[in-house]
Amino acid sequence: MPGTSLDSLLSRFHPDTGAIDGAPTVTRRLSDLGGCFADPSAWTAVLSKGDPIVYTVTAMEPAGDEGDLHYGLGRIMPGCVGAEYFMTKGHFHAWRPAGEFYFGLEGEGLMLLEDGATGESRIVPLRPHHAVYVPGNTAHRTINTGSVPLAYLGVYPARAGHDYAAIATRNFRCVVIEQNGAPTMVQRKDLP
């Protein structure tokens, strides 16, 4: 700690733009999310009118030593593909025991959590003044169910890593769709 520079202790994040000063931003457009949405024809129909940004993630990852922490700023745009809301790809942590805290900053959404051992699925509200705990060995996806961008922070162990492939090959067991004007979780296998 003595002699540590202020730059390594302080960073500034911007929920309104999705930026963290000095950190790289990854932008995911609709075309990057093939296979994520339950209705491929709806995905193609939206894409035929353009290729909107669905979300950005900016990660502040200063060091990767045992015990260190990283954080990310996510920002998901409002929108739908068919009845399914704009959302992130979702992931497990490559180091499965790693948990994560998500803090809602702006907008209104949900986290879809799927237990890696039992397959049990839960949806948990994510909005300002809400902190969502993602236990270890849990696949997690963030969903914007509102009409404005959903911004949030995620804080995770530096060694957590991201495993997108495990969930990309089979997708989440459940899907969150708008039904009668409200977000509703349904089993993927029960979709028409």
Ligand SMILES: [Fe+2]
């Ligand atoms: Fe994560």
